[in-house]
C-alpha cells in the first residue's frame with residue numbers, strides 16, 4: 618500500500634502549537650513561558666520559534682514572601698529569570714546577615730550553578746516579595762544539548778553574554794571598593810599621624 622501523505626504533507630504539531638502560542642487574540646498566552654522568554658533581553662538572539670522550543674526546557678514557579686530559593690554553599694544546578702516580584706541576595710558571616718543586592722523583574726540569578734560542575738552557591742537568595750520565576754536546571758540543559766544542539770548553542774551563547782556582563786559589573790564593584798579602601802587607609806594614616814603628634 619502506498620503512503621497517503623508524503624513527509625512534507627504531515628502536520629508539524631510543534632509548529633501548530635507555536636502558531637497558537639503567538640496568536641495575539643489568545644489572551645491566556647500572555648502568561649505562557651514562550652511569552653515570558655520573549656521579554657528576556659539576553660535571549661534576543663533567538664527567534665520566536667526557537668523561544669517556543671526553548672520554553673519546553675523551562676519551568677515556572679511561584680514563591681511566597683520570605684521563602685528561601687537557595688542557601689549559600691548549597692549545590693546549585695538551576696538558573697532563574699525573575700518574572701515578577703523581588704529577590705534579596707545576602708551572605709552570612711559569624712551568624713550576621715549582610716545584604717548583597719536586590720534583584721527584580723527581568724534580572725537573573727544562578728547562572729554559575731547552571732554552567733559550573735559541582736558549583737556551590739556564592740550567596741543565599743530569598744523572595745523578599747511574592748515571586749514568580751522561570752527556571753532551567755542542569756538535566757534540562759543536558760537534554761536540550763542532546764535533542765536540540767543548534768538551539769542549545771544559541772542558548773549557551775546568550776548565557777556567556779550574561780556571564781560576561783556580570784563579570785564587568787563585579788569588576789566595577791571591585792574597583793570601587795579598592796578606591797574606597799585606599800581612601801579609608803589614607804584617613805586612618807592621617808588620624809594615626811595626628812595621634813602621634815598629640816601624644817608627643
Ligand SMILES: Nc1ncnc2c1ncn2[C@@H]1O[C@@H]2COP(=O)(O)O[C@H]2[C@H]1O
Pocket residue numbers: 693706717718725726727728729730731736737738739740
Ligand atoms: N554581587 C552580585 N550581584 C548580582 N548577582 C549576584 C552577586 N553575587 C551573586 N550573584 C548571583 O547570585 C547567584 C548565587 O548562585 P550562583 O553562585 O550560581 O550565581 C550567583 C549570581 O547569579
